[in-house]
Amino acid sequence: MADTNSQFNSRWLPIALALPQLLLIFLFFYVPIYMAFFWSLSLERPFGGGAEFVGLQNYARVLNDAEFWKATWRTVVFMLIGSSLAVILPLILAVAADRRVRLAYPARNVLVWPKAVAGASIGVVFLFIFNPFIGILAPLNEVYPGLWQPGLDGTDAFIMLIIAHVWGGIPFNFVILLAGLQAVPQSFHHSAAMDGASAWRRVRDIQIPMVLPQLFLVFVLEFTESVTAAFGLIDAMTQGGPGGATTLLVYKIYVDGFKGYDLSGAATQSVILMVFVLSLAAVQFFILERKIRYER
Amino acid sequence: MQPASIAAEIALDAVEKSFGNTPVIPPLSATLGAGEFTVVLGPSGCGKSTLLNMIAGLEPVSAGRIRIDGQEVQDWEPKDRGCAMVFQNYALYPHMTVAENIGYALKVAGIARAERQQRVEGAARVVQLGDLLDRRPGQLSGGQRQRVAIARAIVREPRVLLFDEPLSNLDAKLRHGMRMELSHLHRRIGATSVFVTHDQVEAMTLADKVLILNEGRIEQFGTPHEIYHFPASLFVAGFIGAPAMNLIEVEGDGTALRLPDGTALAGSAHRGRAVLGIRPEKLRIAEDGLPATIVYREDLGSHAVLVVRLGSGQEINVSTPLGGDTVAADQLSLHLPEAHVHLFDPASGQRLNVTQGQVR
Ligand SMILES: Nc1ncnc2c1ncn2[C@@H]1O[C@H](COP(=O)(O)OP(=O)(O)OP(=O)(O)O)[C@@H](O)[C@H]1O
Numbered sequence: 137m138a139d140t141n142s143q144f145n146s147r148w149l150p151i152a153l154a155l156p157q158l159l160l161i162f163l164f165f166y167v168p169i170y171m172a173f174f175w176s177l178s179l180e181r182p183f184g185g186g187a188e189f190v191g192l193q194n195y196a197r198v199l200n201d202a203e204f205w206k207a208t209w210r211t212v213v214f215m216l217i218g219s220s221l222a223v224i225l226p227l228i229l230a231v232a233a234d235r236r237v238r239l240a241y242p243a244r245n246v247l248v249w250p251k252a253v254a255g256a257s258i259g260v261v262f263l264f265i266f267n268p269f270i271g272i273l274a275p276l277n278e279v280y281p282g283l284w285q286p287g288l289d290g291t292d293a294f295i296m297l298i299i300a301h302v303w304g305g306i307p308f309n310f311v312i313l314l315a316g317l318q319a320v321p322q323s324f325h326h327s328a329a330m331d332g333a334s335a336w337r338r339v340r341d342i343q344i345p346m347v348l349p350q351l352f353l354v355f356v357l358e359f360t361e362s363v364t365a366a367f368g369l370i371d372a373m374t375q376g377g378p379g380g381a382t383t384l385l386v387y388k389i390y391v392d393g394f395k396g397y398d399l400s401g402a403a404t405q406s407v408i409l410m411v412f413v414l415s416l417a418a419v420q421f422f423i424l425e426r427k428i429r430y431e432r
Numbered sequence: 433m434q435p436a437s438i439a440a441e442i443a444l445d446a447v448e449k450s451f452g453n454t455p456v457i458p459p460l461s462a463t464l465g466a467g468e469f470t471v472v473l474g475p476s477g478c479g480k481s482t483l484l485n486m487i488a489g490l491e492p493v494s495a496g497r498i499r500i501d502g503q504e505v506q507d508w509e510p511k512d513r514g515c516a517m518v519f520q521n522y523a524l525y526p527h528m529t530v531a532e533n534i535g536y537a538l539k540v541a542g543i544a545r546a547e548r549q550q551r552v553e554g555a556a557r558v559v560q561l562g563d564l565l566d567r568r569p570g571q572l573s574g575g576q577r578q579r580v581a582i583a584r585a586i587v588r589e590p591r592v593l594l595f596d597e598p599l600s601n602l603d604a605k606l607r608h609g610m611r612m613e614l615s616h617l618h619r620r621i622g623a624t625s626v627f628v629t630h631d632q633v634e635a636m637t638l639a640d641k642v643l644i645l646n647e648g649r650i651e652q653f654g655t656p657h658e659i660y661h662f663p664a665s666l667f668v669a670g671f672i673g674a675p676a677m678n679l680i681e682v683e684g685d686g687t688a689l690r691l692p693d694g695t696a697l698a699g700s701a702h703r704g705r706a707v708l709g710i711r712p713e714k715l716r717i718a719e720d721g722l723p724a725t726i727v728y729r730e731d732l733g734s735h736a737v738l739v740v741r742l743g744s745g746q747e748i749n750v751s752t753p754l755g756g757d758t759v760a761a762d763q764l765s766l767h768l769p770e771a772h773v774h775l776f777d778p779a780s781g782q783r784l785n786v787t788q789g790q791v792r
């Protein structure tokens with residue numbers, strides 16, 4: 137590299153320039169991953185001290201635990217519903233903004249604001265909004281007492297979690313999809329209009345196929361992110377309750393590790409979660425992306 | 433493909449367009465004959481595309497009426513007007529195959545698959561696309577894409593075919609070929625065609641009628657012959673022809689048109705200031721006449737273009753057959769045949785000599 141690339145005289149300069157970043161990635165990404173693998177294969181004592189190598193015993197224990205499977209199931213449900221909504225809703229908004237419906241311009245700005253808000257803060261805000269006594273859904277309870285009880289009803293809590301998650305996901309996905317839609321040349325709209333396609337037909341036949349690369353990107357990011365990003369929301373809103381209804385895998389890991397001091401169990405589940413996320417992304421890339429490559 | 437789709441007359445009646453407060457097309461009226469090939473010609477930004485889009489229904493008119501085949505269509509949806517359009521960048525849907533591109537309009541119209549396929553193949557045959565139907569647009573050359581775009585336009589057998597600079601992305605050789613094909617195609621299909629371009633060669637070769645547009649106004653609407661031989665205004669005179677018509681400011685004294693220094697250029701009964709126009713190829717090299725100095729010579733193979741300087745200092749173009757007496761000379765004298773002299777009003781730019789110069 138050094139002899140073909142004339143921009144750097146020394147072979148060490150580029151490496152030195154990249155070193156701080158490499159160091160950070162190494163310290164905060166690869167080391168923890170390595171530690172998690174290591175811990176998942178050993179029995180850690182809650183207050184430190186000698187670890188004991190136990191092979192795959194931790195995995196056997198975790199995989200035989202009904203709670204683990206429940207949390208995994210909730211994670212999958214959350215991922216499918218939450219991510220789909222977090223992509224479809226911004227898609228609808230982006231199509232509307234691209235068509236320059238009324239108020240599209242102010243909406244475009246307002247829609248980007250949530251991006252600046254941290255997950256936990258979103259959680260706190262939504263906790264107020266969805267408060268059964270003072271929130272926006274409180275009137276529901278006056279008409280049908282007990283209809284909206286996120287503090288008591290697991291389904292309500294789960295719905296609340298998904299709404300908060302989707303809301304937080306709108307800005308990024310909206311911006312990406314809108315950029316994709318706006319890159320579709322005007323002449324395609326004209327051409328399809330001449331071909332007799334109605335506005336809706338054009339969305340379906342022309343616009344969505346042409347933003348498939350962007351849709352694919354946001355789906356991949358959403359799917360992989362929703363699995364872990366829910367932590368801040370859960371911690372701020374429900375702490376996994378009521379009755380464990382919102383205990384997704386990522387929150388269970390935290391509870392097991394830091395509340396239950398089951399470090400090995402938590403590490404094992406972390407490794408499983410990581411493998412799950414990685415294979416998810418890999419499947420999406422290898423299978424889906426192949427189908428949507430075309431030139432503009 | 434049946435040869436005759438029903439051609440329709442297009443009547444523009446005081447059609448107007450402004451974007452916000454910017455007027456782009458002041459009231460404009462013209463009638464494009466049924467089955468005719470009309471070329472809309474004008475410099476960039478003069479409103480050609482806007483005019484075409486208004487006929488197609490892609491831009492609403494600000495005022496006025498558009499009638500196609502006698503029906504007022506200015507408030508109709510594009511699909512109901514019976515027009516099809518070929519776009520400058522082709523606008524082929526990249527995610528559909530060639531066959532799907534051509535057949536999309538039929539699919540939207542709900543035509544059964546079997547008939548659709550038959551008509552797609554028919555249209556593809558007309559533009560000689562036969563074995564490319566399963567490709568994607570990304571896998572085609574510029575000329576092939578052009579054919580797909582045309583096939584897509586003719587597959588619905590439209591009453592009106594609209595073209596927005598369809599050849600401008602092709603190289604010179606391909607352009608010539610496509611010009612010929614378009615001309616043949618028009619004769620075969622017979623739909624009323626409106627073709628927008630800023631290339632005068634395309635206009636002269638393709639058109640039955642040329643509509644010359646300048647800042648949204650019609651400068652002249654006539655056959656290529658009329659446009660070339662009887663330009664209605666200074667704008668048309670300067671726009672059509674390569675090299676451009678020579679335009680010389682003169683003063684008429686009732687017997688002759690004179691340069692400011694008094695040299696007589698041609699006989700005329702005109703009195704007062706005027707702009708004299710004469711095409712470079714109509715200037716004759718004569719024994720005695722207007723003296724001129726050759727300042728530059730371009731040999732183009734078939735003919736030569738000389739840039740000569742008149743006594744007044746003005747430089748004009750002279751187009752001459754090659755060889756002969758001009759080769760070595762640096763001086764020559766010119767004769768301006770009266771029949772080929774065009775006179776224009778310097779203020780309004782309008783043609784002055786209506787009857788003069790009508791030589792075919
Ligand atoms: N959507 C629009 N909003 C405002 N002004 C516009 C719009 N579309 C076109 N114009 C203006 O209208 C005028 C005519 O535009 P038009 O596209 O019809 O020109 P044209 O003759 O097709 O030019 P070209 O040969 O470059 O394609 C231009 O001055 C252009 O700036």
Ligand SMILES: [Mg+2]
Binds near residue numbers: 480
């Ligand atoms: Mg144009």
